[in-house]
Amino acid sequence: MNDQYYVSWGTxxxxxxxxxxxxxxxxxxxFLLSLLxxxxxxxxxxVYDKK
Structure with a gap:
């Protein structure tokens, strides 16, 4: 995998x-959940509504 993949995932x-x-x-x-x-x-x- 290249570096662009990691940058895109972080963004x-x-x-x-x-x-x-x-x-x-x-x-x-x-943010942490999105990293996973x-x-x-x-x-x-x-999809889910506001709290």
Whole structure:
């Protein structure tokens, strides 16, 4: 795997943290979760409503 893959995955995790904070959820928790789940975490954030 090349470095661009890791940069893209990290960028997605940062975007997910921003989405989570916008929905009144813990940004750090979602950032860490996104590092593990990636696009699946994005789907979860988009589908579920705000707190």
């Amino acid at each position: 997605l995790a940062l975007i997910n943290a921003g989405i989570a904070q916008g929905k009144n959820r813990g940004g750090l928790n979602w 789940l990636g696009p699946i975490a994005t789907l979860i954030l988009v």
